[in-house]
Amino acid sequence: MSDAIKVGLLGCGTVGTGILRILSENRADIVARLGADIEVVKILVRDLDKARDPAVPEGLLTTNPGDVLAAGPDVLVEVLGGYEPARTLLLAGLEAGCHIVTANKALLARHGAEIFRAADVAAKDVIFEASVGGGIPIIRTLREGLAADRIDSIHAIINGTSNYMLTGMSQRAASYADVLGEAQARGYAEADPTMDVGGFDAAQKLSILISVSFGVDIPFDEITTEGIDRLTPQDFAFARQFGYAVKPLAVAKAHLPKDPTAADAKIEIEARVAPHLIPLDAMLAHTNGVFNAVRVHSHALGPVLFYGQGAGMMPTAAAVVSDIIEVGRNIQRGTSGRLPHLAFHKELVRPMGLRPSAESECPFYLRFTVRDEPGVIAQLSTLLGAHGISIRRMVQDQSEPGKPVPVVLLTHLAREGSVKAALAGIDGLPFVTSPTCYLRVEDIH
């Protein structure tokens, strides 16, 4: 057997404890794969006196970050979460000659560039499989498994909280407030659920997926992000009538320049996080509860889909330990930097940038709430038509006398800017009683 790979563990919460459990429970398999043991040499915690899982070796705990580096780890594994002290500790670790494994998507989204630069200077690896999709090895797949292909688009369910909530609204016609309460009761949603239900968590993950798929950095706060809180159970019922499910998607698409020979020709990346309509028979539509799935469409391969548990103690910890094994294999061969951290040699990537969201095109689902008066539908279609938006299908619910009635339609392909302009006009009309709900449609299979 080769020498043990020495790990300094920064953080011992849920994921940290999961890592220690996996190292113990799967030891025989890990040793047979790596040809060496993985030995945890020190564990940084905030509080020594907390009750802990039996898998946690109490004698290795410390509250002093200096003790971790002093123990001489080969790999620093960061599962603290948040920006600090994670950032400072990882930079210090790189300087001390450690490779890095992290599950911290927020840190990478904000300080990734700085950390990757430091890793290049130190000639060390930074691996971060657990930052997106928990146990689904999607980062590794995009960096290596699909390396030969030109990726066209990504459609991903990468926020388990939102997917759990929309699954409940769809299957039980529950209200947004009810499913949020349930998700909080089960520990799937935080007391302040904004990061999840507002799409910001998914936007951070999408920013990482875009980096390793297309080779361009799109800061997560430049990604169009729309929450799931405007959905009502009736949207799921109407969508189903049209043959669609409603799913919380992170979407990215690469648009080649119309004239590739133009001096300012660049590839435009369309990117957003929002609830979408997708066909009921799409594989993604069968991804329910807290499960995640990432669908990648590429030039030669066509569609591929990767499905699994996107969060939770053990799935996330398994991804971290697989990363430790990867680094361990590099250490054994005395190599590092086999591929760029974000999969691309930046200087060789073609010019690329974010497409303004107003210029995105897709079919739209529109739910108007109107007074049931003669001529209303004619006026709606005239106004939509004036913005170049044509109607593909429409349903109108039974009206109760005196009550506002929903008018729901699917459009043909429409420019997002035109749809928003049309809705701004329509929502000011006297017979429109509530703001119109719009959702984008992605006809993936």
Next chain:
Amino acid sequence: MSDAIKVGLLGCGTVGTGILRILSENRADIVARLGADIEVVKILVRDLDKARDPAVPEGLLTTNPGDVLAAGPDVLVEVLGGYEPARTLLLAGLEAGCHIVTANKALLARHGAEIFRAADVAAKDVIFEASVGGGIPIIRTLREGLAADRIDSIHAIINGTSNYMLTGMSQRAASYADVLGEAQARGYAEADPTMDVGGFDAAQKLSILISVSFGVDIPFDEITTEGIDRLTPQDFAFARQFGYAVKPLAVAKAHLPKDPTAADAKIEIEARVAPHLIPLDAMLAHTNGVFNAVRVHSHALGPVLFYGQGAGMMPTAAAVVSDIIEVGRNIQRGTSGRLPHLAFHKELVRPMGLRPSAESECPFYLRFTVRDEPGVIAQLSTLLGAHGISIRRMVQDQSEPGKPVPVVLLTHLAREGSVKAALAGIDGLPFVTSPTCYLRVEDIH
């Protein structure tokens, strides 16, 4: 940019042509990822005069294998298929200092051990992603992405021909003969379809999946293999009544020893290829047509599923080119053998062997064909009961006077040996007019 990675291509049929197309069509992305060009230096073909795709550089063609090695390739890419001359050429390539990329599952299934040994002596890599699941990067995922976890089971649709045919039988109630004719007309099935419909192609692939999942070599001809030819459209209808789809599965499960401290304790691998019943709402049940999917269940991660096109020119070629990129990255770093060819250090794997199929246990679907006489069902259940087999659910079709009638049932968990013994007895009874159709049930989700 680094030096180009030089490739000698052995074979220029469908997949070989796909490789040349991808190298040309995706060149910008490949260069940006690898930091170097991939340059094909020589192409071995059987016939110089054939009409070829414009992506094939005619000047590089040769019919002399010696010309390929003389061109000094870094990587030898084998897409000839079959055993010879593939085996001899790869062994010569390793001796000449080439890394190997191959898509040849039959070759690996028969001569893998010899080729991997030669690669170890030469300190070169042998990579074979395209040998299983075409464009789905499942080998890489099992070797690296899931390296931290103890794999419990694999349920895989890895033969597109069978899945295309069973999808047709399920969706259109077509007969076996009709869907076979269609598959042949579309080029999805060979004139002699035995390898596909008999399950032998899937068994070769399953043997490779078992190697990289569990660390043990199970020769493909020791895997229980049952064809899809005994299915009738009514089996799909009955299965649906019970809430199941019928799918062509390759299954492998690891059973830990009951007493791990016993001197002869070993892990038993249950393995088979056969049509199975799986729940209608399982992700695998939505894998239709020529698509493949591999579901892996592991200790910490739970279920994960990988879905995509399992065959075809471009998906298979994309997998080969991703392998070339992986080898290229190793060449750039002067490394090789980062992990064992079949993912495990054999000397560290716990004792393991194939479980005799008679000892497998699962629920069974049984379709009896009987004369509609009083007491028939009582006799069937008595005989099953005598073999320790109990009935979970039963349906009996409307009978037409004088015609044999199907009696269909699902059993509780039953030992395969007991089921076969019971059927041997039952099929000899006077009121049983045709051999009983049995299918195994896998209650995966």
